[in-house]
Amino acid sequence: ASIDQFIAALPKVELHVHLEGSMQPPLLLALAEKHAVAGFSRSLREIREWYEYRDFPHFLDVYRRAVEVLRDEEDFAALAFDTARNLAAQNVRYAEVHFSLSDHLLRDIPAPVVFAGIEHGRKRAERESGIRIRWIPDFAGDYGAEAGERTLDAVLAHGPQTVLGFGVGGLEVERDQFREVFARARAAGLHSLPHAGETRGPDRVWSAIRALGAERIGHGIGSVADAELIAHLRDTQLPVDVSPTSNLRTGAVRALTQESSGAPWQSRGTEHPLPWMLEEGLLVTLNSDDPPMFGTDLNGEYRAAHRMGLDRAALTRLARNGVRASFLPERDKTALL
Ligand code: HPA
Ligand code: ZN
Numbered sequence: 001a002s003i004d005q006f007i008a009a010l011p012k013v014e015l016h017v018h019l020e021g022s023m024q025p026p027l028l029l030a031l032a033e034k035h036a037v038a039g040f041s042r043s044l045r046e047i048r049e050w051y052e053y054r055d056f057p058h059f060l061d062v063y064r065r066a067v068e069v070l071r072d073e074e075d076f077a078a079l080a081f082d083t084a085r086n087l088a089a090q091n092v093r094y095a096e097v098h099f100s101l102s103d104h105l106l107r108d109i110p111a112p113v114v115f116a117g118i119e120h121g122r123k124r125a126e127r128e129s130g131i132r133i134r135w136i137p138d139f140a141g142d143y144g145a146e147a148g149e150r151t152l153d154a155v156l157a158h159g160p161q162t163v164l165g166f167g168v169g170g171l172e173v174e175r176d177q178f179r180e181v182f183a184r185a186r187a188a189g190l191h192s193l194p195h196a197g198e199t200r201g202p203d204r205v206w207s208a209i210r211a212l213g214a215e216r217i218g219h220g221i222g223s224v225a226d227a228e229l230i231a232h233l234r235d236t237q238l239p240v241d242v243s244p245t246s247n248l249r250t251g252a253v254r255a256l257t258q259e260s261s262g263a264p265w266q267s268r269g270t271e272h273p274l275p276w277m278l279e280e281g282l283l284v285t286l287n288s289d290d291p292p293m294f295g296t297d298l299n300g301e302y303r304a305a306h307r308m309g310l311d312r313a314a315l316t317r318l319a320r321n322g323v324r325a326s327f328l329p330e331r332d333k334t335a336l337l
Contacts, residue, residue: 006312007302011336012092013322014287014298016218016241018169019099019118020067021290022083031069031078040069051293056199056250060140060170063293067103076117077124084125084133086291090299093336094132094328098167098193102139102151111154119160134327135163136193140170141178148181156188164327165191167218172200175207182212191215191327197222199252202229209238216241216285216325221252224273230280239283239325244272244304245296246289256308275309278317285322 001009025047032040042050053059070076087095104114122133137159139151148168155163166185168178175196182192196208198219205223208214209232220240223229233240247253253272277284286305291297296304302315310318323336 003306003312004299004303007299007306007315008091010091010302010315010319012090012298012302012319013326013328013336014087014092014095014097015216015239015285015322015326016243016287016289017083017087017095017097017298018290019079019083019097020070020103021063021293022086022097023066023069023079024082024086024292027078027082028066028069031071031075034075035069035071037069039065048295051295053250056252057171059250059293063100063290064103066293067100068107070104071109073113073117073120076114077120080118080121080133081125082121084122084131085129086297088125088129088131090297092131092298094134094326094332096134096136096164096193096326098136098138098169100140100169101137101154102143102147105150105154106143106147111158115158115160119162122162133162135160136165136167136191137163138167138169138193141168141173141175141195142171145177145181148178149184152181152185155185155190163190165193165215167193167195168212169195169218172196172198172204175204176211179211186213193218195219198247199250202226205229214238219243219247219252221247221273221277224276230277230282233283234281237283239285239321240277241285241287241325242274242277243287243289243294243301244274244308245294245301247272249294256304272308274305275314278310278314283321283325284318285325286318287322 025044137155139148192213192215194208194212194214195218197205201222216239254270256272286301288298288301323333
């Protein structure tokens with residue numbers, strides 16, 4: 001089989017993908033028209049151009065503009081269904097999906113509307129394709145700790161059983177300020193799933209671990225600048241959810257190819273450290289983050305990893321790492337391993 005066929009046939013899980021960042025351009029355009037959102041008389045070609053980013057803050061601006069087309073329960077249901085179906089079509093059996101609850105609350109969309117919509121779409125997709133979806137509501141760190149608290153309040157008041165964790169994304173501000181909100185989330189039985197080390201360095205990852213009790217690290221590539229942190233991640237096998245094309249498209253790295261040899265902290269910010277992280281024995285998983293916004297999907301990330309020098313055995317290892325790092329019940333993990 002060709003490598004593309006091999007990847008397509010590989011049973012996979014997806015542990016780091018954003019619901020809103022999974023909105024395909026046709027749905028984006030349809031919702032913009034439905035709600036007459038200003039500034040969205042865009043063609044599919046214009047959307048592709050709009051999805052080219054100068055840097056990470058620019059990406060976030062575009063993401064937040066796109067999120068505004070989501071208004072009612074049916075919109076969220078359509079997005080959840082479409083997202084789950086696209087994953088299932090790639091032989092993804094299970095996904096833990098982030099969604100930007102703080103953005104919706106700040107736009108005065110009631111949490112029950114969001115939860116009812118995404119649950120509706122999830123159930124229909126699970127019925128029709130057999131995929132299983134669990135939810136990770138998150139807030140944007142740059143909205144502040146108070147926004148985090150209000151987001152968690154909404155989750156605890158209205159969240160369904162299918163919510164399994166709590167996250168923080170957005171601009172990568174200092175993490176210690178979120179200690180209390182994550183403590184409250186964890187006390188309520190939610191897993192701690194913050195972004196850290198996406199556009200910033202090891203200090204963000206250390207505080208995600210020490211202050212937030214992170215159970216996986218979203219991105220984490222900034223860890224490579226600190227040999228002690230790499231040793232810690234290896235020793236504890238704390239999973240790191242990596243998304244190469246996202247990092248390339250937001251400018252967090254300049255290239256995906258491994259052109260120079262040597263430890264990546266010597267070339268930090270240039271080449272993607274995924275192959276090195278795997279060689280170092282970290283529990284790395286491979287993920288798509290915001291697939292249409294980065295012109296990729298999960299199979300595309302496996303193809304990118306292959307172009308970065310990872311052979312079929314390494315790709316299989318990445319897929320198995322995903323199963324191990326997931327919050328699937330143990331018996332379901334065994335069935336996928
Ligand atoms: N990082 C932080 N926040 C986000 C991302 C991301 O990759 N995608 C959507 N919101
Ligand atoms: Zn992310």
